[in-house]
Amino acid sequence: MDFVSQSIQEAVRGAMDDSTLLVADSHNFPIVQGLGATVLVAEPHIDVVNDIRTTHRYEKVIAVGGCSALDVGRACAEPGALTVFPSILSHSCLSTDRSVLIRDGIRTSMRTVAPVVTVISKPSVQAAHRGQGVKWTASGLGDLFSSLSASIEYQWPSGADDRIQLSLIGVTSRVPIVRAAAEWVLGSPGQTGDLDLWTLARYSHESSLEVLRLGHTRLNAASEHLLCYRLQERYRYPSDRATHGRLVSIGTLLVCAMFSRSSKEHDFYRSIRRLYEKSGLPSDYGGLNRIGVQREHILRGLDDLAHTNCLLGRLYRRYGSGMADDVFG
Structure with a gap:
């Protein structure tokens, strides 16, 4: 770079x-x-x-x-x-x-x-990220942190949708760049607009190079991206409000919540909620409504995935709308 x-x-x-x-x-x-x-x-x-x-x-x-x-x-x-x-x-x-x-x-x-x-x-x-453009910084962080949910899905076997033997170290050790980025955000003073853009650029660059090194995208994009695509295809949101990273962050938060619930790693989920607050990512229905995403949209997107074998689809088949309401309600 x-x-x-x-x-x-x-x-x-x-x-x-x-x-x-x-x-x-x-x-x-x-x-x-x-x-x-x-x-x-x-x-x-x-x-x-x-x-x-x-x-x-x-x-x-x-x-x-x-x-x-x-x-x-x-x-x-x-x-x-x-x-x-x-x-x-x-x-x-x-x-x-x-x-x-x-x-x-x-x-x-x-x-x-x-x-x-x-x-x-x-x-x-720098000019693009000033003022209202801070939404692009939040979006970039949302896309970057999707590797956390992708790593969970990568190691969450099909058919084990209630209790899993998967440690937090097992999740984060597979995505060390994103783990370091999360620690950087949590340890930074201020909010999204105060973050150093060049540090974000380096983390994003290094994360994308991981795809080249690994030869696959399974640790970068999984159910959270599939949900994002279903929402985009159905509802055609304005791209400057419901940005890609903001939409991806919906599924990431759902997967992280369900991982914490199943593995009893409750501190991890609390850290993710703080990460969303620091990053300016929506973490409740009110925040989602402000970017044009309604509860019904999320449930319809999850219902679309329920016909597939991806992790969010399997979890939605098991837990239904309560899965989303527990996180965003």
């Missing part, structure tokens, strides 16, 4: 040549479109990827923006030919080799291309 003192426009200009295709989201498209051939990404749809691959000639790809632009850029690039410029730290997929793309209305994770380098424009990212 490279940190630069230039604006995104200046930094991208320095990385361009005639063989480069720019892929940008709606916020960054006006900023970079004059630098060369540029494609606007509204949604990370597989049809967008296919269209880019068939109608544009390029050798290198630069992706600029949030997760959707980076996902499309990864899907369009060839190995060794991708540079990414995240403009916000709203997710923890900065440097991975996976993309979440929409196919037939369903979001699906697929292996794509890892960037050669991830470039953080310090002035541009």
Whole structure:
């Protein structure tokens, strides 16, 4: 990961040549479109990827923006030919080799291309996270902490949905980067807006590199992401309110609560509640309503998962709506 003192426009200009295709989201498209051939990404749809691959000639790809632009850029690039410029730290997929793309209305994770380098424009990212933009910091933390619930699910065997022999050390030792990030947040003075963005960027970067080292995403994304995708597909929330990380954090809190209940690790759940408070993540129905997510939405999303074998689906089949009400009520 490279940190630069230039604006995104200046930094991208320095990385361009005639063989480069720019892929940008709606916020960054006006900023970079004059630098060369540029494609606007509204949604990370597989049809967008296919269209880019068939109608544009390029050798290198630069992706600029949030997760959707980076996902499309990864899907369009060839190995060794991708540079990414995240403009916000709203997710923890900065440097991975996976993309979440929409196919037939369903979001699906697929292996794509890892960037050669991830470039953080310090002035541009800092400006994006000021004031109301602190929601992007909270979102990035929400996505990062999803590894806690993914680690629980990774070790929670199917059919053992009441009492499990799984220790807290067994959960956190598999995701040491995220454990360190949680300790950093809990030990930091102030609230979300006071956190050091560059520390967050490093944790997000390192977390995404774990996917490359492990060769799978099972410790980064599990039921909590599936619930997020179901909510997004059903309710089409405004992305600047119900951000990806905020939606993912719903399932993370549910899984952590059920783990604590089953394993008797009650201090862990209390720590997670404090972590949510420090991070600015919604932890009750009131906070969820403020971002447009209603109780009925969560129950409908869980009901969708009840037809699958993922952990949240299995738990919802067993405990029903009381599982959510105990946590968010």
